[in-house]
Amino acid sequence: xxxxxxxxxxxxxxxxxxxxxxxxxxxxxxxxxxxxxxxxxxxxxxxxxxxxxxxxxxxxxxxxxxxxxxxxxxxxxxxxxxxxxxxxxxxxxxxxxxxxxxxxxxxxxxxxxxxxxxxxxxxxxxxxxxxxxxxxxxxxxxxxxxxxxxxxxxxxxx
Amino acid sequence: xxxxxxxxxxxxxxxxxxxxxxxxxxxxxxxxxxxxxxxxxxxxxxxxxxxxxxxxxxxxxxxxxxxxxxxxxxxxxxxxxxxxxxxxxxxxxxxxxxxxxxxxxxxxxxxxxxxxxxxxxxxxxxxxxxxxxxxxxxxxxxxxxxxxxxxxxxxxxx
Numbered sequence: 001x002x003x004x005x006x007x008x009x010x011x012x013x014x015x016x017x018x019x020x021x022x023x024x025x026x027x028x029x030x031x032x033x034x035x036x037x038x039x040x041x042x043x044x045x046x047x048x049x050x051x052x053x054x055x056x057x058x059x060x061x062x063x064x065x066x067x068x069x070x071x072x073x074x075x076x077x078x079x080x081x082x083x084x085x086x087x088x089x090x091x092x093x094x095x096x097x098x099x100x101x102x103x104x105x106x107x108x109x110x111x112x113x114x115x116x117x118x119x120x121x122x123x124x125x126x127x128x129x130x131x132x133x134x135x136x137x138x139x140x141x142x143x144x145x146x147x148x149x150x151x152x153x154x155x156x157x158x
Numbered sequence: 159x160x161x162x163x164x165x166x167x168x169x170x171x172x173x174x175x176x177x178x179x180x181x182x183x184x185x186x187x188x189x190x191x192x193x194x195x196x197x198x199x200x201x202x203x204x205x206x207x208x209x210x211x212x213x214x215x216x217x218x219x220x221x222x223x224x225x226x227x228x229x230x231x232x233x234x235x236x237x238x239x240x241x242x243x244x245x246x247x248x249x250x251x252x253x254x255x256x257x258x259x260x261x262x263x264x265x266x267x268x269x270x271x272x273x274x275x276x277x278x279x280x281x282x283x284x285x286x287x288x289x290x291x292x293x294x295x296x297x298x299x300x301x302x303x304x305x306x307x308x309x310x311x312x313x314x315x316x
Contacts, residue, residue, distance in 0.1 A: 008315065015254075095272050096173075103265035106300075110257035113304070117311040142264075146271070153275040157166065 009122045010066045012115045016131075017057040017068050019108050023050050026104060030097045036155045039094060039148050043101070046141040053137070056130050063126070093156035098148055105142035109135055167280045168224045170273045174289075175219060175226050177266050178212040184262060188255045194313045197252060197306050201259070204299040211295070214288050221284070251314035256306055263300035267293055 027047045034040045061068050092100070112131040119127040185205045192198045219226050250258070270289040277285040 005315075099265060099268035099272060102268040103261050106264035107257060107261035110260040110304070110307070113307050114253050114257060114311055117308060118315075121315075146268070149268070149271050150275060153272055153279075157163075157276075157279070 005118075005122045006064060009115075009118050009124060009127070010061065010064050012111075012118045013057060013061045013064070013127065014066070014069050016108070016111050016115055016134075017054065017061060019104075019111055020050055020054040020057055023104060023108070024054065026101060030101055033092070033094060033097065034155075035094055036151055038151050039098070039155065042141075042144045042148055046137075046144070049137050049141065053134050056134065060127050060130060093152075095149075095152040095156040098145055098152040102142055102145045105138045105145065108138045109142070112138070163276075163280045164222060167273075167276050167282060167285070168219065168222050170269075170276045171215060171219045171222070171285065172224070172227050174266070174269050174273055174292075175212065175215040177262075177269055178208055178215055181208050181262060181266070182212065184259060188259055191250070191252060191255065192313075193252055194309055196309050197256070197313065200299075200302045200306055204295075204302070207295050207299065211292050214292065218285050218288055251310075253307070253310040253314040256303055256310040260300055260303045263296045263303065266296045267300070270296070 024047065027043050027050060031040060031043045031047065034043060058068055112135045116128050116131045116135075119125075119131065182205065185201050185208060189198060189201045189205065192201055216226055270293045274286050274289045274293075277283075277289065
């Protein structure tokens, strides 16, 4: 594995790890204002998966002798900047949150697809395996979120 | 059509119209830094479609006797807030732009899905028809963008 390619791979790993951290905050905000048991169940289920994704990606960063970017101080700003959420969460409806969460799954799917391509070039089969497993769960979460659109609209109209 | 429901429908129409305006800026930024003919072709093709989507959704807002929100002054900020783009475009790679564009298609798909559900309740069949046609083109654009992930990574690594 060339040194440069390893540095690029670590950067892509840090990107997906940062997304997982942002998603934890997004899902916590979505849970708070879901206002419907079906919505809550979907968000709560994916919150558990997302905690695992955060750990898996952190472990891959560790395996490359690097450390995750510290999002503590910038987390809210980053979430806001990436999806227009959090700082203005109060102005969002359950429907809008469902749309944002659906889009966020696809931001993650695309980011893991890119990571896989860099990991292939770097010959890091463990990262490829982890990324493929996570993509499967993000796709499944996206489908579950799409299945809540009816109830999310209903909940927003009340 | 109840008066309240009509107001809600107009709000959802304004939301998708604002997304189309944001997408025009996103695609122009993506085109500028694509650095590859295949990427350029995908972004240019969807830019033409997006101009039509902006017009179609504006016409639906007009049909309800309303006016689109004026994004002139807030456009860059809105794009930045919604997808972390534009203001920091210079720090983005073609791979990252492809991921953002892919996610943005899904933000639009979800938003039109929600619009359709509100339009169904409001009995606005013309809006349903327009939204379904646009969703088809957003899905197709998302697939084309996903097909560029290889070349986007290659282009980013150079």
